[in-house]
Amino acid sequence: MTSVANNQPATSTASTPKVPKTSQEIEAIKQIIDNLIKYLKNDKPDTEKISATPIGQLKIVVGNAINLLLDPDLNTITNDDNVKKMIQATKGILTHSNKEDTDFIFYKEKLKELTKKPPSSRKRKPTASPDTATTTKQFNKQKSIKKTVAATEEINVPTKWLKWTTQLFEPTLLIPVTPEKASADIQKLIEINKMSGALKAEITNIRTREDLIIVRLSTQRQLTTFIKEMKKIDPTLTPEIPEFRDPMIMIHDVPIGIPTEQFIENIKKFNNFNKNDKLVFHKTSKNIDPEKENVILRVSPAIRDEIERKRGSILYLCSKLYVTDYFAIIQCKRCFKYSHTKFTCGSQTMCKFCAKLHMPFQCDVRLKPELYRCPACLQPGHKAGDSSCPEHIKQIKFAVALTNYEYNYIMLK
Ligand SMILES: [Zn+2]
Ligand SMILES: [Zn+2]
Ligand SMILES: [Zn+2]
Structure with missing residues (x-):
């Protein structure tokens, strides 16, 4: 992440004034509309053309179309007739392509939402809860939980997600x-x-x-x-009353070099989030791909809800980015126990695969997951940092207890 304006802090979420589209952008948008309408034959879906197009390309066409249909300025760029055709073509592609594909299922859902409203009234959602400020409560009271939708239906839940029940807040x-x-x-x-x-x-x-x-x-x-x-x-140790903070999310595989404000504005725009919903930059973390990074944001509970409903994804430009929950858990890279780092670790180097005293590259079971033993909990069956590790789950519990959000699932990858 880089900051575009020096006079603005990197964490600023102030909405930028609406910038009129450049002629280049308008040209690009017209191109998208033309491309899409090519999938119609006399106002009917052109099934031959659809089946002859590779699925990846269809996804790009549909993804672009959905993003465009979400744009509140669309009517100023094109006419209602074209918007109608765009919806017809998108529907056509979706009904004539792979019904099992999760991307297409997602797009179908999005299109259904879009077409519920007449084209002229396509607007952003009304403000549901502008007050997303963190609340401080007495520590013996239960969390005040801000939740905007009912419990998520248990369909298409990613297998890696952890079912979660929030417990009473302990002293x-x-x-x-x-x-x-x-x-x-x-x-x-x-x-x-x-x-x-x-x-x-x-x-x-x-x-x-x-x-x-x-x-x-x-x-x-x-x-x-x-x-x-x-x-x-030790009289110098002074306890504080805990402060509940909004949930954090990690957006995976973000191309590097996007200015922070622009990234956050685009996320709001493409996902139709409320203007008042909060997305605050926290930090970035490294990705295996040097061209990409993972971006950690603190978000309003309503946004966390919406991402869970979308099964851990967020729209960015014409692609979907993977999202997981983030909890700032500290795990030592030397002994793999929690709550300290390798800089303050007094233990010997342990193997993250088998909990023996050697370096991970010397491990003879590193390619045999069935022989793993975790150095944090010393149980067999998983390696260090695995989300099934009881010690890891304990750390999540500590973090969740201080979060202003009631989790139905912990979104993991
Ligand atoms: Zn350690
Ligand atoms: Zn080992
Ligand atoms: Zn473990």
């Missing part, structure tokens, strides 16, 4: 620490936990804006005891 403390002190402080807190008997605190840390240690207990009384003991051992 929780957040203790801010510096990265250098984090593991020493965790050690101290574990000592407090041991000394104060049956507190059964769960202690971890996650990185959000700064390093935080999270302590969760099962009752309010245990929490009070914990704070008292903590003050005795």
Whole structure:
């Protein structure tokens, strides 16, 4: 991600004023319309032409058409007759092509939504909930959950997704620490936990804006005891009341070099998100493909809902990008335990495939998943960082407890 304007912060989501289309853009749009209408013969779908066209090309044609039909300025570029023909041609291609294909199923759904409204009233959705600000609540109260749609129907759920039930928010403390002190402080807190008997605190840390240690207990009384003991051992540790934050998503395989503001504006436009919905740039992460990167955004609960409904995808230009949930989980790259990094790790290097003390490239089971053993939980059947790992799921739980969103599924890849 690069920032286009220096006077604007990279995280700005302020909507840019509507820019009139350049003559080049209008030419390109007319080209798309012409290409599409070629799939009609006397106002009927040209089945011969459709079956002679490779499926990949049909997807591009339909994808372009749907994006264009979503454009609120479409009527100023072309006439209603052409819009009608575009819809006819798109429908024709969709009914005469592979019915099992997930892209086509997605496009069909989108087209159905589009054609419900008469062409002249094609507008953006009305504002449902402009208030997406993070709320701070007492930590013994249940989360205030903002959700705009009913539970997602359980159809076409990607196999990698994790079914999720949100639990009651447990008494929780957040203790801010510096990265250098984090593991020493965790050690101290574990000592407090041991000394104060049956507190059964769960202690971890996650990185959000700064390093935080999270302590969760099962009752309010245990929490009070914990704070008292903590003050005795280290008065510099100061707990905070947790703040619920909007969910984060990771958009995969984004071409590098797109200015942040432009990327966010386009995402809003192509997906017909509300103007007031929030998409805030968080950071990028590396992709295996050097030409691409993964973009992490903090989004309004309503946007997270919409992406789940689209089964973990988002439209960008004429393609679909894969989206997963993101939780800022810290896992050590040396020993593969959670809540610390390799920079503060005191352990020996462990193998992520078999949990033995050698480097991963020396591992003789690295190509035999049935022989994997996880170094984080020491259970057989998966490697480090796998989403089925009980230790990993525990980390997701910690993060979800601080998120202003009720998850039906955790979207994974
Ligand atoms: Zn480690
Ligand atoms: Zn190994
Ligand atoms: Zn594991």
